[in-house]
Amino acid sequence: MPKKATFERGIKQLLILLGLLVFSPIVLSLGFKSLRIYTESPQIYISYLLLTIGGLLILFTVYFGFKTIKTFLDTLFEK
Template identity: 65%
Template sequence: MNKPATFETGIKKLLVFLGLLILSPLILSIAFKALRIFKEAPKIFIAYGLLAIGILLVLFTVYFGFKAFKTILDYIFSK
């Protein structure tokens, strides 16, 4: 059974979403700078790893944003 959405969980999800909204472009920017700087074998793999993590974080941020706003809207428009 689904438990009803509460305002507190919606606000917590919104705060996590805002943190991800700041963190994901930051990691992506660091990854692109690392790709431009590093040309050697061990460090380039770290740059590609950061790039993959950054892209996954951006996608998760979009998903989590929809989930956070849906929780808040469910609370507002319930009964």
């Protein structure tokens, strides 16, 4: 891949990462707040679903962050 295409891909990944860094903690906190508020059967399942999605988003954000940093390092130290 040319250096410019790799750099552009890294910028796109960085923008997605910034969105994930904002969105994933919001989903997780909504899950915890809804778990505290709701005690009925159908609503508590939504709370657990939000907690699960938020936790998975946090894990994916960490993975995607390392992948984005690796893309930038590959672009920077390309021979």
